[in-house]
Amino acid sequence: MQETVILVDEADNAVGSCEKLAAHLDGGQLHRAFSVFVFDAAGRLLLQQRAREKYHFGELWTNTCCSHPRPGETTLAAAQRRLTEELGFTVPLTEKGSFLYRAHDPISGLTEHELDHVFVGHFESAPTPNPAEVMDWRWQAIPEIEAELTAHPERFTPWFPLALNQFKNYSSG
Template sequence: MTETLAQPLTDREALPVELVDEAGRAVGACPVSEAHQAPGRLHRAFSVLLFDPDGRVLLQQRAAVKTRFPLLWANTCCGHPAPGEPVLAAAAVRLAEEFGLATTLTEVGVFRYQAQDNVTGRVEHEWDHVIVGVLDAGMPRPDPAEVAAYAWIQPDELRDALADDPASYTPWLADVLEIADAGRKTAR
């Protein structure tokens, strides 16, 4: 007989994030909810962008229940490592949680951004590690509590869409795409 354990419900807004200084050095911690209250506190984050063998990128439309930028299109997944947690390890866990996927991940860059979500009043102020991977096998199995929809798109088509309709996309996606695409090409 196999016993199935229920997954514990986690209040993601109560989890700790690692606060950083202007150079990305750890300087403390606070809950996710506090880090995203205006004017925002600079903290460590990551953005994963998966490519398929044809060079397309996997996007997600953020679920309606997200506290920041709900229903906007974003990179494959995002998250925050716990204070002291390796970024790649946290990204692998988040990719499995949001899409049921696993692949080798590589960090290809970092950037800092700040953006106000006028719908929810929350703020992003992140030191964002950009992480890429190639999905050779497996099908996305999105968690509906995290992902409203997903799509595969060529990077140039995404650039055009970002230019034509920026309000449908998260404010960090354009930077993530450029860093990820350049990093993926360099790593070949």
């Protein structure tokens, strides 16, 4: 199935749509995206390692899940859909803000240019990841993640440290 993303301006107004892969070519077109951060009661973040077969940034560690809403789909509904598709569970999610970024993947040649909406939720069990989406997962405390990001930034997606820095204080909210 061909995926379509919502093209936006910097104020997050929809200005059109585009096939997902095409939106990531030639420096990337600005499009709407989301990142989900799920915490447990101890404040640990659920990280996933992206499947090797992902179209870009495969095998890198990142936040709980991330993707793009489809035209006609709310960003919240898309976040909950992808949480279920990638990790096999759903929880109530709260939007905590958004940020704009651009990141190039030298391996695939694709560029992310996204207005990324960040959602936070809480979960107290083990996920059941879809192996086509998720290679591995772990719960990890924020200070440990920050230390690993400093020592080995190449292990993580480029958007993850940006989002983590802005939204890490929402583990209790």
